[in-house]
Amino acid sequence: MKIGSEWWTSPTESENGRLIIVTGRGGIDEVRNSGKYNIRVEVTWKYPGDATGMPDYPTSKVMEAVQDAMTKAFDKDPVAVLTGIYTGDDERNWIFYTRSIHIFEKKINEALADFDLLPINIYTENDPDWQEYDEMREASELEG
Template sequence: MKLGNDWWTSPTESESGRLVMVTGRRGVEKARESGKYNIRVEITWKYSGNSAGMPDDPTSTLMEAVQNAMTDVFDKDPVAILTGIYTGDNERNWIFYCTSVHIFEKKINLALATFDLLPISIYTENDPQWLEYDEMREASEITPSDD
């Protein structure tokens, strides 16, 4: 299954009114419609941000390296698809949709094995309708025709 690798970025606000940059992935409709990617995985990294709630340069650089490691693993074995990234209000959230929590766990451990202990938490939820993805698009005013 060929996935798009076209991304958009849009500002929005957190519940506390702070800036959050939302980056979403286009071209995921085939994966969504396949019915295989029913589990949403949210990886959250809380950090001490600057006055705007954004990460400092060293933290941002480390987050980019972590993200590259994750996408490298899942690009080779697409048991999970990165669909969105939220950065702001002192946290970054990566949103994946996956086929199996058990396999995701193995792959994420492989992806992050070279890093020291990271300040992340992982949450999973069944989301076969991709409701979070739809909410992300609505919050960022991206319409389905943009896919």
């Protein structure tokens, strides 16, 4: 199954008017249309943001390393696909679509094993129609 590596970035606003940088993945129609990736997983890292709600440099560097580790793990074994990243308003959210919560949990634990305790929360929800992905695309088209 072909998983695209095209990414786009667009600014948007949180409900309280703060800047959010949205980074979305394109080229994933084959994954979406397969009907196998029906569970949305949101990995959230809350941080003390600066005046604009963005992370400081040291935090952003650790976030980048965490993202690289997750991307590497799921590119090697695509049980989940990273589809979007939201940064701003004092948090970063990585959005995945997965086939199995249990396998996702195992793979993310392996991917992040080299890091000290991370301030992340994980939320899952059935989303077979990829509603969140569509909303992210619509929001970015309105901005762009």
